[in-house]
Amino acid sequence: MSLRPALLACAIALLSSPLAAAEQSKGEPPKYKSAQEIIDASPADAWRTLDPANTLYLELETGRVIIELAPQFAPEHVANIRTMAREHFWDGLSIYRSQDNFVVQFGDPDGDDPAKARSLGTAKKKLPAEFHRASAGLKFDRLPDPDGWAPQVGFVDGFPVGHDPKAGTTWLAHCYGTLGAGRNNDADSSVGAELYVVDGQSPRQLDDNITVVGRVVQGMELLSVIPRGPAPMGFYEKPELRTTIKSIKLASELPEAERVPLQLLRTDSKTFVEATEARRNRRDDFYKRPAGHIDLCNVPLPVRAPKN
């Protein structure tokens, strides 16, 4: 009777369980290496260090969520968000929406009421839409796999993107962990004060329809378990059901001892390309039929503590 807890374990998730490096006999064809084995053998220069000036710490009672901002895609929004973080705009506000299989959303729950709304301080009250940008000047690490939502997909500086070579535009894709700026019907109605994080099946229909400002690189499991709001679209009628935000700060504003040093696998590294291929065509003992494909939002983006 072998069907047991450990099974789906060893079974399903070779992606997350390091395999013991097997001995390779001489003369035999090269043994399949799992993504984890490839990553474990990566050279130091396959990794980049998270820039504290582009890093937000969202502090909850349950811990710290770490966000990488993408100023190369949304310079105006990111500048505004940096200002608001410095001026403590979000401190004491809340996650006031959690819709299952979609997003958590946070900011000022009283923002609609001019009498109660928190001041934006010195942040700008009006910004242009930053849905996409010109591809020129970006290094596009293309994923060869077909995609239904965009002519081409891949990564720029570690962020999943859609890319239209004909139009010459590139935009950040909505994957699990993507951070976007809520807006009204007008394209230019976001300022970065109201933010959402995707925690369900990638809602790619939003791509190039809203300004994306970054993505969560650590701590998603603190956001994804927030109880879903009982009101339509996951809002909470009762303020006491909301999750308080202790603070949102720029890592660069904290003393170095209070920062979490993190490294991210470079999406232009050989390691990344090989690890992605190992996931696209799994040839371990569990998989009976390698998929021969991987979707943009299924590609893991490894993060680690720096090695000494």
Added chain:
Amino acid sequence: MSLRPALLACAIALLSSPLAAAEQSKGEPPKYKSAQEIIDASPADAWRTLDPANTLYLELETGRVIIELAPQFAPEHVANIRTMAREHFWDGLSIYRSQDNFVVQFGDPDGDDPAKARSLGTAKKKLPAEFHRASAGLKFDRLPDPDGWAPQVGFVDGFPVGHDPKAGTTWLAHCYGTLGAGRNNDADSSVGAELYVVDGQSPRQLDDNITVVGRVVQGMELLSVIPRGPAPMGFYEKPELRTTIKSIKLASELPEAERVPLQLLRTDSKTFVEATEARRNRRDDFYKRPAGHIDLCNVPLPVRAPKN
């Protein structure tokens, strides 16, 4: 200052918020109807009633999760699961794994230990793999959109599926809410005692690699918020962190008064086709660029209480 909680609301999620039916002026081109408007106007015969004999109630302290079984795809596993439900196999067992952006898994946490493992009762101890089945005899409601994981995708009896016309096979796809049978490395090592539910980005690499037995049709938000396990792959070292399963029962075993009557939108209905098209090409005030595409696992599968 218009950027506020209600915004991402009216903004993002027209998919879930009923729009007031707008007046249509004479002589103008037909107004765009949202998916919700199309569904609200559906005829009675666009809906099917959930069959109690194919319905599991997973009872947690927080409420009831409702599962539709798929005997047309996994007859042996579903028969075994029905037997185990009748014999109270899962009652008092637990959800012993919750891995972020992947699955929750439940069954017997002591199953690996012959001294402690719960008996399977009269259920079979060995079953064949039921990864896919012959397409003959199935009504395949094809989704016209391209898919990277399968030659064709669509729905059979309301379940998302992959389909290979050349091989003549069809299989249940791993989308949010999919229920599968955990197995060891051997293809035929599952019996349905250990089950997992997908609660992250669709892990389609598992398609046709594991036996899928059904999907959650109501109550996903009770599973998706279960705190992620701290051990590798989301397991909990400490038993007290596990979530107790009060019971798993077949709806048909309960008195009618204790059942939840549910209807599901038929995937072969005109309403479903039109609602899916309204989501593929959104032309409301929020979307500036209709996607022109929808992925299999992004297609909502509406469920409602029966209308009187």
